[in-house]
Amino acid sequence: MALADEKYVSFTTYKRSGDAVASPVWIVGLDDGSVGFWTSSGSGKTKRLGHTSKVLLQPSDARGRLKDGSTVSSGTARVVAAGDAAFDEVQRKVKAKYGFMTKITKLLGTIGGIVKRKRIPYGDRAIVITLD
Numbered sequence: 001m002a003l004a005d006e007k008y009v010s011f012t013t014y015k016r017s018g019d020a021v022a023s024p025v026w027i028v029g030l031d032d033g034s035v036g037f038w039t040s041s042g043s044g045k046t047k048r049l050g051h052t053s054k055v056l057l058q059p060s061d062a063r064g065r066l067k068d069g070s071t072v073s074s075g076t077a078r079v080v081a082a083g084d085a086a087f088d089e090v091q092r093k094v095k096a097k098y099g100f101m102t103k104i105t106k107l108l109g110t111i112g113g114i115v116k117r118k119r120i121p122y123g124d125r126a127i128v129i130t131l132d
Helices: 044-049 085-098 100-116
Strands: 008-014 020-026 035-039 054-060 073-081 125-131
Touching (some): 008 044, 020 035, 020 044, 020 054, 020 085, 035 085, 054 125, 073 085
Antiparallel strands (some): 035 125, 054 073, 073 125
8 A cells, every 4th residue: 555545644753853753644645746744834743844854654543553564654845835736736635535524623623722722723734745
């Protein structure tokens, strides 16, 4: 199974200190052979990619637990904002693949932001990864 066919992948970015931080994300294949997902401009993933574009991806479940026997893929990630063709492609493909779940996660994010009094935008950035 190709990485883009997975429902979730563990996406690992790196802090300035070099410490790895893994997060489960949705994933879609893009027309140019790269993969991508959407996230918030306020997320740690986006902030960490501001200083290093090196990433690791590995099939996982929704909680980030790695799938037994799966392999790690390395790549280079870039953050893409709304208005870019790659952002539009990621947004369209995420909605097509995950459907109603996108609405549920947006609602949960909004509720969580209200409760925590720290609202962050939902899906206003795309991460496009070119695999090595």
